[in-house]
Amino acid sequence: MSRIASLPLFHQIAGQQVLVLGDGPAAEPKRRLVERAGGVIVEDFARAVDEGVRLAFIAFEDARACEVAAINARCAGMLVNVVDRPELCDFTTPSILDRDPLLVAIGTGGASAGLAKHVRLRLERVLPETLGALARALEAVRPALRARFPDGGERRRIVDAALQEGGPLDPFDPRSPQRVQAWSQGAAFAPRGALFTLALTSADPEDLTLKQARLLGEADVLLLDGAVPAAILARARADAARQPLSESCIDAEPITPTADAANAGPEAGKRGFEGHAAAPTDDPDTPATLTLILRWRPDQA
Numbered sequence: 001m002s003r004i005a006s007l008p009l010f011h012q013i014a015g016q017q018v019l020v021l022g023d024g025p026a027a028e029p030k031r032r033l034v035e036r037a038g039g040v041i042v043e044d045f046a047r048a049v050d051e052g053v054r055l056a057f058i059a060f061e062d063a064r065a066c067e068v069a070a071i072n073a074r075c076a077g078m079l080v081n082v083v084d085r086p087e088l089c090d091f092t093t094p095s096i097l098d099r100d101p102l103l104v105a106i107g108t109g110g111a112s113a114g115l116a117k118h119v120r121l122r123l124e125r126v127l128p129e130t131l132g133a134l135a136r137a138l139e140a141v142r143p144a145l146r147a148r149f150p151d152g153g154e155r156r157r158i159v160d161a162a163l164q165e166g167g168p169l170d171p172f173d174p175r176s177p178q179r180v181q182a183w184s185q186g187a188a189f190a191p192r193g194a195l196f197t198l199a200l201t202s203a204d205p206e207d208l209t210l211k212q213a214r215l216l217g218e219a220d221v222l223l224l225d226g227a228v229p230a231a232i233l234a235r236a237r238a239d240a241a242r243q244p245l246s247e248s249c250i251d252a253e254p255i256t257p258t259a260d261a262a263n264a265g266p267e268a269g270k271r272g273f274e275g276h277a278a279a280p281t282d283d284p285d286t287p288a289t290l291t292l293i294l295r296w297r298p299d300q301a
Contacts (some may be wrong), residue, residue, distance in 0.1 A: 005109040006092065013055065014038030019048040019078065021069055022059030026083045030057040033093065045069070049076045059083040086110025094282060095120040099131035101139075130174040136178035138169075146183055151287050155218050160218045197293040201300050203229035219292040225294030236292075 018039040020031050034041055034057070042048045046086055048056070056073040058080060060066045069086045070080045082088040086109065092108035095116035104123060106116045138159075149155040162169040168183050170175045171214070208216070216235045225245040 006107070008094075008105060008107065009104070010103065011055070012037075017042045017048065017051060017053045018041065019043075019045065019053045019056040019073065020059070021045065021056070022061070022066075022083070023200045024059070026061065026062060027057070027059035030081075030083065030093075033252055045072065048073075048078070054078055056080050057083070058088075097123050097127065099127060099129065099135075102131045102135045128172060128174050131171055133177035134137075134169065134171060135178045139276050141180055141184035152167060155222070157218075157290060164214065176195055195291045195293070197295060199297050199300070200228065200232060201296045201297050203231055203298070205231050208232075208235065214296070215290070215292055218290055220289045221291040223291065226297075228294045228296045232294070245295075 007117050013034065014037065016039055018034045019042050020027060020034060021043065022030075029042055042051070042053055054077070056078040058066050058069045058073065059082075060069065063085075066082050066085060067088065070082050070085075073080050074090070079090040080088065081091055081093060086092060090111060092107055092110045094105035095113070097104035097106070104120070104127070106119050106123075108116050114134070123181075145155055149158060161167060162183060163171060165172075168179055196219075198212055198215070205213075213235060216232075216274075217237060219236060219240050221239050222233070222236055222242045223245040224242060236242075
């Protein structure tokens with residue numbers, strides 16, 4: 001399994017107390033961050049211990065004072081962040097791109113805050129301001145979609161189809177939030193199950209075509225034929241079911257190279273992946289499941 005340097009989490013602190021120790025230019029951004037997230041700042045260590053505070057930001061200018069405060073806070077059961085001292089941190093704070101309620105958090109595990117900031121600044125120019133409105137609109141229609149399509153896999157497929165590039169709710173289209181209500185009322189037919197086969201000859205996920213990367217990100221089930229590299233599996237949904245391929249599985253009919261290249265771009269034929277697909281079924285008793293057969297074939301590179 002591919003490893004990640006830290007576990008990214010979104011921690012809700014609205015109305016909760018957070019310890020912030022220190023002053024000056026290092027501490028003030030942490031205070032603003034806590035206040036922005038709705039937290040209540042506590043600046044007294046003894047009070048924080050007595051009241052069961054769980055998070056602590058430490059930003060003393062003196063390095064030794066930071067070390068002592070970090071030890072004391074951790075012994076009191078707090079998760080600790082020490083400014084510019086990743087080796088003393090239980091967690092780090094990412095650079096945040098805000099499209100409320102959609103947040104994009106970019107972190108380097110403390111390696112380079114400057115790098116995280118400049119990646120965020122690039123994304124700021126790319127991601128439309130309407131993403132937050134789209135998220136709120138989708139939240140508003142979620143109960144209706146859940147009632148209409150109680151099967152979670154089926155509902156996920158409907159939303160995936162709408163949000164993909166060029167779909168009716170394409171996140172990069174600023175008009176998408178205005179379409180959500182009409183889309184939710186008109187989504188009368190759920191897409192049925194589909195089966196695709198990918199023959200992999202490269203362990204580098206950068207060799208995936210655009211279509212193959214999208215299928216990995218949307219698949220409900222992964223059937224593994226061989227030791228599929230962890231770096232490839234890391235591109236799949238975390239909640240996708242994964243199991244060894246059984247020979248009883250129904251295989252797929254090939255897509256023509258032209259069809260795959262149309263989705264993947266002019267370099268697709270050089271990338272060491274072959275795609276096959278089975279036609280979606282219209283049987284209403286068949287679960288709306290997107291299944292990928294991943295065949296590891298490095299000897300065919």
